[in-house]
Amino acid sequence: MTGDDFGRLIYLVLLGSVIAGYFLLSNRHRLGHVAQQAAIWGLIFIGAIAGFGLWSDIRHQVAPSQTVFGEERRIEVPRAPDGHYYMTVEVNGTPLHFVVDTGATDVVLTRKDAGRVGLDPEDLQYFGEAHTANGTVRTAPVRLDTVAIGPIVDRNLRAFVNAGEMHDSLLGMAYLNRFERIEFVRDRMILTR
Structure with missing residues (x-):
């Protein structure tokens, strides 16, 4: 990792921390609801990645055949x-x-x-x-x-x-x-x- 890459990584971590901190402070009265929504979106994201990664393996069973x-x-x-x-x-x-x-x-x-x-x-x-x-x-x-x-x-x-x-x-x-x-x-x- 070069110095420029390390600098970009620090910048992205700080930016992500600021955005996450603002989001948590603005929703501090509904943290349970926010955590639930974050978990749902995280599962949707993981499911989409898994489906995309496995599509080449399952498409022959899903797609009609002769x-x-x-x-x-x-x-x-x-x-x-x-x-x-x-x-x-x-x-x-x-x-x-x-x-x-x-x-x-x-x-x-x-x-x-x-x-x-x-x-x-x-x-x-x-x-x-x-x-x-x-x-x-x-x-x-x-x-x-x-x-x-x-x-x-x-x-x-x-x-x-x-x-x-x-x-x-x-x-x-x-x-x-x-x-x-x-x-x-x-x-x-x-x-x-």
Whole structure:
């Protein structure tokens, strides 16, 4: 802490003491009520901070998720607050989080997701190229043994592993075209097979 920082700290402590002293003196006849109000506002403040800090952990349970209607062979996916559609898909028996990308031609896995489904990203041959909004990236072709959403299972699906950095794996048209019908109704995407 430099001398300037220490001086600012002393100034803020003195200013806070003066404000708190004035507030207490002007409300000295109602100190019990003031203490109660201060405790309520303190709890509200702590609750807001806790809610903000935990939101990333609880939003997946609070936000609606995809619904699979097995007998109808239909999947309904709600639009996320960011405007995208996200799906959880079991790849080789492991659930993965995908962003649905109708602008992507293929299914593209992140290196991390590739490792989770049993592919070693270090042993893959990255000789392909993909042109993305962030430029050209190298890709490695792979085959996924199973791709399942509820009772809808596809086998031996062609996909690619991206050599670059990606936040989520992409579910592109190579997979979406396997569905008989793709509809967008208000804030839901409906896939029917």
